[in-house]
Amino acid sequence: MKLNRLLIPALLLYAGFQAEASRPGEPIQPIAPPQEINLAKSELGKKLYFDPRLSKSGFISCNSCHNLSMGGTDNLKTSIGHGWAQGPINAPTVLNSSLNIAQFWDGRAADLKEQAGGPIANPSEMGFTHELAISTLEGIPGYVREFELVFGSPAVDIDKVTEAIAEFEKTLVTPNSPFDQWLLGDDDALSAKELAGYELFKLSGCIACHNGPAMGGNSFQKMGLVAPYETENAAEGLAGLTGIDADRFKFKVPTLRNVELTYPYFHDGEAETLAEAVDVMGRLQLGRTFSPEETEQIVAYLKSLTGDQPSFALPILPPSTDQTPRPNPFGN
Amino acid sequence: MKLNRLLIPALLLYAGFQAEASRPGEPIQPIAPPQEINLAKSELGKKLYFDPRLSKSGFISCNSCHNLSMGGTDNLKTSIGHGWAQGPINAPTVLNSSLNIAQFWDGRAADLKEQAGGPIANPSEMGFTHELAISTLEGIPGYVREFELVFGSPAVDIDKVTEAIAEFEKTLVTPNSPFDQWLLGDDDALSAKELAGYELFKLSGCIACHNGPAMGGNSFQKMGLVAPYETENAAEGLAGLTGIDADRFKFKVPTLRNVELTYPYFHDGEAETLAEAVDVMGRLQLGRTFSPEETEQIVAYLKSLTGDQPSFALPILPPSTDQTPRPNPFGN
Ligand code: HEC
Ligand code: HEC
Ligand code: HEC
Ligand code: HEC
Ligand SMILES: [Ca+2]
Ligand SMILES: [Ca+2]
Incomplete structure (x- = not known):
C-alpha cells in the first residue's frame, strides 16, 4: 500500500519529464516546464x-x-x-x-x-x-x-x-502548445490541416535540422544548402569565428517554438511572413518547391507551436538613491 | 438586526472613501483604491x-x-x-x-x-x-x-x-503608503523624524500648493514665486498657451506621491535629489532657507509617500499577422 502511494506520483513525474512516452518515436519532444529553479x-x-x-x-x-x-x-x-x-x-x-x-x-x-x-x-x-x-x-x-x-x-x-x-x-520556456498537447496524447489538439502540415514537415526533411524539444537550437547548419541564399546582410555565421570558408553562412538553426510570434524571419529578418520563410526553406535547404496548399499546411502546423507564454507580475525595481550614478543618454 | 448588518459595511465603505475621518482636519487625504473600473x-x-x-x-x-x-x-x-x-x-x-x-x-x-x-x-x-x-x-x-x-x-x-x-x-493609483496608514489611524506608521517633517511641511507652507489626496495636481502655480528660478529649459508653462506674461513659469503643481521614485525633479529635471528640490522650494517658493536637519526631516517625510505600486501580470500582446503594417524604425 505504502509503496503504491509512492510509486504512482513517481511514475507521473517520469511521464512529465519524458513526455514523448504517449507517442513513442516522434522526433520532437514536448517542452518541459521550468525545473530546478532557484x-x-x-x-x-x-x-x-x-x-x-x-x-x-x-x-x-x-x-x-x-x-x-x-x-x-x-x-x-x-x-x-x-x-x-x-x-x-x-x-x-x-x-x-x-x-x-x-x-x-x-x-x-x-x-x-x-x-x-x-x-x-x-x-x-x-x-x-x-x-x-x-x-x-x-x-x-x-x-x-x-x-x-x-x-x-x-x-x-x-x-x-x-x-x-x-x-x-x-524560466522562459513555453510548454503546453497545441502540438505538445497532441504529443502528450490529445488527438483533438491538432486540426487535420495542422496534422497534414506536420506530416509534410517530417516527410520533406525539415525535421533533419528542426528537431528535439526546441525544434532547432541544437546544431549549426548552412543557410542555402541546395541553392545559395542572397542577402545584403554582412553576417558570415560560424566562419566569422573559425575563419574557415566552409563555415560561411552556417548559423545555429533557430527554434521553431513560438515562431508565429518571432517575425520577421532569418538572421537578416528579410522574410516577413511564415509562408515566405517556409518557401525559402523548401527551395534552399531541400531543393523542393511546395505548392501553395502545402505551404499553407506547414504554416498552420508551425502556428500550433505557440506555447504558454511566461506569465508573471511586472517587476517593481528598487529605486536609485542620491548616491547612484546617473544615466547618460545624450553625452559621450 | 438586519438594519445593523447593512449599516456597518456601509459605514466602513464611507470610512474608506472619506478616509480622513480618522484624523479630521488634515489637509491631505489618503489615496483611494481604484473605483468603478471597467x-x-x-x-x-x-x-x-x-x-x-x-x-x-x-x-x-x-x-x-x-x-x-x-x-x-x-x-x-x-x-x-x-x-x-x-x-x-x-x-x-x-x-x-x-x-x-x-x-x-x-x-x-x-x-x-x-x-x-x-x-x-x-x-x-x-x-x-x-x-x-x-x-x-x-x-x-x-x-x-x-x-x-x-x-x-x-x-x-x-x-x-x-x-x-x-x-x-x-487603475494606476498608489494607496497604502506609510503616510496614508498614519492618516488612517496607525500611529506607528511614521517615525518621529517623518512626523517632524510633516509638521514642517504644513507649518512652512508647502501645503498651500501640495494638498489634496495627490498632494499636488490640483492647481497651477508660479515656479519661482519669491525668487526667480533659473533654467536653460525653454518651457514657458501656462504662458505658452495663454500668451499672458503673468502666466510665465506657471506649471501644474506636481504630485508628491511616490516622489522618492520620480527623480530627477522639476519640469527641467535639473534637481537630482529630493534634498535639492526641497531646498529650492523653500527658498524660491517660500523665501525660507531650511537647515540641513530640517531638509532631512522633510525628505524623510516625502519618502513616506511611496504607496503600493500597481501590481499586475505583464500583458501578452496579440501578434501581428501577414496583413499588419510593419514598423518603420530607420526610414522616413
Ligand atoms: C539592442 C538590442 C538588444 C538588447 C538590449 C539585448 N539583446 Fe539579446 N540579442 C540581440 C541580438 C541582435 C541578438 C543576436 C546577436 C547575434 O546572434 O549575433 C541577441 C541575442 C541574444 C541571445 C541569444 C539567443 C539565441 O538563440 O542565440 C540571448 C539569450 C539574449 N540575446 C539575451 C539578452 C539579454 C539577457 C539581454 C540583456 C542583458 C539582451 N539580450 C539585450 C539584441 C539585443
Ligand atoms: C539543412 C538544415 C535545415 C533544413 C533541412 C531546414 N531548415 Fe529551417 N532553418 C535552418 C537554418 C540554418 C535557419 C536559419 C537561417 C537564417 O536565419 O539565415 C532556418 C530557419 C528557419 C525558419 C525561420 C526561423 C526564424 O525564427 O527566423 C523557419 C520558419 C524554418 N527554418 C522552417 C523550416 C521548414 C518548414 C523546413 C522544411 C521545409 C526547414 N526549415 C528545413 C536550417 C534548416
Ligand atoms: C518619448 C517619451 C514619452 C512617451 C512615449 C509617452 N510619454 Fe507621456 N509624457 C512624456 C513627457 C515628456 C510628458 C510631459 C509633457 C508636457 O507636460 O509638456 C508626458 C506627459 C504625460 C502625461 C501627463 C501627466 C501629468 O501629470 O501631467 C500622461 C498622463 C502621459 N504622459 C501618459 C502617456 C501615455 C498614455 C502614453 C502612450 C500613449 C505616453 N504618455 C507616451 C513623455 C512620454
Ligand atoms: C507656491 C506654490 C508652491 C509651494 C508653496 C511649494 N511648491 Fe513644491 N512645487 C510647486 C511647483 C509649481 C512645482 C513644479 C516646479 C517646476 O517643475 O518647475 C513644485 C515642485 C516640487 C517638487 C518636485 C516634484 C517633481 O516631481 O518634480 C518637490 C519635491 C516639491 N515641490 C516640494 C515642496 C516642498 C517641500 C515645499 C515646501 C518647502 C514646496 N514644494 C512648496 C509649487 C509649490
Ligand atoms: Ca525573428
Ligand atoms: Ca521627475
Missing part, C-alpha cells in the same frame, strides 16, 4: 532583465529587444540600440533559449550566463561597460540587499549579474 | 499602454517613458523619443495622474483621454500618426476582437484607443 535568484534576474539602468542611457533593458509581451523578440528586422543604432542582425527570441547548445546565431557564447554579459557592453546595444553597470547596481541599496540574500554576500559583480539573468531565462 | 476596457488599455506598435519604430510604448517598474517615469532629465530625439521637458509620472485637474505641465490636455492621443502623434515621442496607429491595430485580429468585446463593435478608432488607455491609467 526562485530568489530568478526573481533577482527578472529585475535585472527589466532594468534599463544596466544601459548607458538608462533607457534600454534586455526586455527592450527581447520583449516578453511579444514572444521574446522586438519584431524588428534588426534591433534599435543605444543612440538609435541599427543592429547588424535579427534578435532571436529568448523563449526556450536555455535549450540551445550555444547562444547567438554563430554560437559564440557557450551558454546564457556567458551571453548575458555581451549586450550590456555592446556599444550599439546597451552601450555601457560592466564596471559602470556594477557601480550603478552597487549604488542601489535594494539590489545590494537582494544580492546578499541570493548569493550570501552583498558584493555585486558581473558574474553574479549574468548568473541571475541566466537563472531567470531558464 | 475591467475589460482597462485590460485592453493595459495592452495598448505596453504596445510599441503604437509607435512608428515599433520600439516605443507608453511604458518606455512612463515605466511602471520605475514609478511611472523614465527617471531621465528629459525623455528619449523616436530616433533618439531629446525631449523638451521632464516626463511626469502616470501614477495617480487620474487625480490631476488637467494633464501635462501646462495643463493643455483636459483629461487622460485627451492626453493619450498626444504622444502617439508627437514626432519626437512615438513619431506616428493616428491613422497609421489605427491601421496597425486593425491589422491585428486579437485587438479587433477585443475592441468588439469592450465597445460592442469591432471598429477601431483613436477615440476608443485613448478611452481604453485612460481606463487603464485610472
Whole structure:
C-alpha cells in the first residue's frame, strides 16, 4: 500500500519529464516546464532583465529587444540600440533559449550566463561597460540587499549579474502548445490541416535540422544548402569565428517554438511572413518547391507551436538613491 | 438586526472613501483604491499602454517613458523619443495622474483621454500618426476582437484607443503608503523624524500648493514665486498657451506621491535629489532657507509617500499577422 502511494506520483513525474512516452518515436519532444529553479535568484534576474539602468542611457533593458509581451523578440528586422543604432542582425527570441547548445546565431557564447554579459557592453546595444553597470547596481541599496540574500554576500559583480539573468531565462520556456498537447496524447489538439502540415514537415526533411524539444537550437547548419541564399546582410555565421570558408553562412538553426510570434524571419529578418520563410526553406535547404496548399499546411502546423507564454507580475525595481550614478543618454 | 448588518459595511465603505475621518482636519487625504473600473476596457488599455506598435519604430510604448517598474517615469532629465530625439521637458509620472485637474505641465490636455492621443502623434515621442496607429491595430485580429468585446463593435478608432488607455491609467493609483496608514489611524506608521517633517511641511507652507489626496495636481502655480528660478529649459508653462506674461513659469503643481521614485525633479529635471528640490522650494517658493536637519526631516517625510505600486501580470500582446503594417524604425 505504502509503496503504491509512492510509486504512482513517481511514475507521473517520469511521464512529465519524458513526455514523448504517449507517442513513442516522434522526433520532437514536448517542452518541459521550468525545473530546478532557484526562485530568489530568478526573481533577482527578472529585475535585472527589466532594468534599463544596466544601459548607458538608462533607457534600454534586455526586455527592450527581447520583449516578453511579444514572444521574446522586438519584431524588428534588426534591433534599435543605444543612440538609435541599427543592429547588424535579427534578435532571436529568448523563449526556450536555455535549450540551445550555444547562444547567438554563430554560437559564440557557450551558454546564457556567458551571453548575458555581451549586450550590456555592446556599444550599439546597451552601450555601457560592466564596471559602470556594477557601480550603478552597487549604488542601489535594494539590489545590494537582494544580492546578499541570493548569493550570501552583498558584493555585486558581473558574474553574479549574468548568473541571475541566466537563472531567470531558464524560466522562459513555453510548454503546453497545441502540438505538445497532441504529443502528450490529445488527438483533438491538432486540426487535420495542422496534422497534414506536420506530416509534410517530417516527410520533406525539415525535421533533419528542426528537431528535439526546441525544434532547432541544437546544431549549426548552412543557410542555402541546395541553392545559395542572397542577402545584403554582412553576417558570415560560424566562419566569422573559425575563419574557415566552409563555415560561411552556417548559423545555429533557430527554434521553431513560438515562431508565429518571432517575425520577421532569418538572421537578416528579410522574410516577413511564415509562408515566405517556409518557401525559402523548401527551395534552399531541400531543393523542393511546395505548392501553395502545402505551404499553407506547414504554416498552420508551425502556428500550433505557440506555447504558454511566461506569465508573471511586472517587476517593481528598487529605486536609485542620491548616491547612484546617473544615466547618460545624450553625452559621450 | 438586519438594519445593523447593512449599516456597518456601509459605514466602513464611507470610512474608506472619506478616509480622513480618522484624523479630521488634515489637509491631505489618503489615496483611494481604484473605483468603478471597467475591467475589460482597462485590460485592453493595459495592452495598448505596453504596445510599441503604437509607435512608428515599433520600439516605443507608453511604458518606455512612463515605466511602471520605475514609478511611472523614465527617471531621465528629459525623455528619449523616436530616433533618439531629446525631449523638451521632464516626463511626469502616470501614477495617480487620474487625480490631476488637467494633464501635462501646462495643463493643455483636459483629461487622460485627451492626453493619450498626444504622444502617439508627437514626432519626437512615438513619431506616428493616428491613422497609421489605427491601421496597425486593425491589422491585428486579437485587438479587433477585443475592441468588439469592450465597445460592442469591432471598429477601431483613436477615440476608443485613448478611452481604453485612460481606463487603464485610472487603475494606476498608489494607496497604502506609510503616510496614508498614519492618516488612517496607525500611529506607528511614521517615525518621529517623518512626523517632524510633516509638521514642517504644513507649518512652512508647502501645503498651500501640495494638498489634496495627490498632494499636488490640483492647481497651477508660479515656479519661482519669491525668487526667480533659473533654467536653460525653454518651457514657458501656462504662458505658452495663454500668451499672458503673468502666466510665465506657471506649471501644474506636481504630485508628491511616490516622489522618492520620480527623480530627477522639476519640469527641467535639473534637481537630482529630493534634498535639492526641497531646498529650492523653500527658498524660491517660500523665501525660507531650511537647515540641513530640517531638509532631512522633510525628505524623510516625502519618502513616506511611496504607496503600493500597481501590481499586475505583464500583458501578452496579440501578434501581428501577414496583413499588419510593419514598423518603420530607420526610414522616413
Ligand atoms: C539592442 C538590442 C538588444 C538588447 C538590449 C539585448 N539583446 Fe539579446 N540579442 C540581440 C541580438 C541582435 C541578438 C543576436 C546577436 C547575434 O546572434 O549575433 C541577441 C541575442 C541574444 C541571445 C541569444 C539567443 C539565441 O538563440 O542565440 C540571448 C539569450 C539574449 N540575446 C539575451 C539578452 C539579454 C539577457 C539581454 C540583456 C542583458 C539582451 N539580450 C539585450 C539584441 C539585443
Ligand atoms: C539543412 C538544415 C535545415 C533544413 C533541412 C531546414 N531548415 Fe529551417 N532553418 C535552418 C537554418 C540554418 C535557419 C536559419 C537561417 C537564417 O536565419 O539565415 C532556418 C530557419 C528557419 C525558419 C525561420 C526561423 C526564424 O525564427 O527566423 C523557419 C520558419 C524554418 N527554418 C522552417 C523550416 C521548414 C518548414 C523546413 C522544411 C521545409 C526547414 N526549415 C528545413 C536550417 C534548416
Ligand atoms: C518619448 C517619451 C514619452 C512617451 C512615449 C509617452 N510619454 Fe507621456 N509624457 C512624456 C513627457 C515628456 C510628458 C510631459 C509633457 C508636457 O507636460 O509638456 C508626458 C506627459 C504625460 C502625461 C501627463 C501627466 C501629468 O501629470 O501631467 C500622461 C498622463 C502621459 N504622459 C501618459 C502617456 C501615455 C498614455 C502614453 C502612450 C500613449 C505616453 N504618455 C507616451 C513623455 C512620454
Ligand atoms: C507656491 C506654490 C508652491 C509651494 C508653496 C511649494 N511648491 Fe513644491 N512645487 C510647486 C511647483 C509649481 C512645482 C513644479 C516646479 C517646476 O517643475 O518647475 C513644485 C515642485 C516640487 C517638487 C518636485 C516634484 C517633481 O516631481 O518634480 C518637490 C519635491 C516639491 N515641490 C516640494 C515642496 C516642498 C517641500 C515645499 C515646501 C518647502 C514646496 N514644494 C512648496 C509649487 C509649490
Ligand atoms: Ca525573428
Ligand atoms: Ca521627475
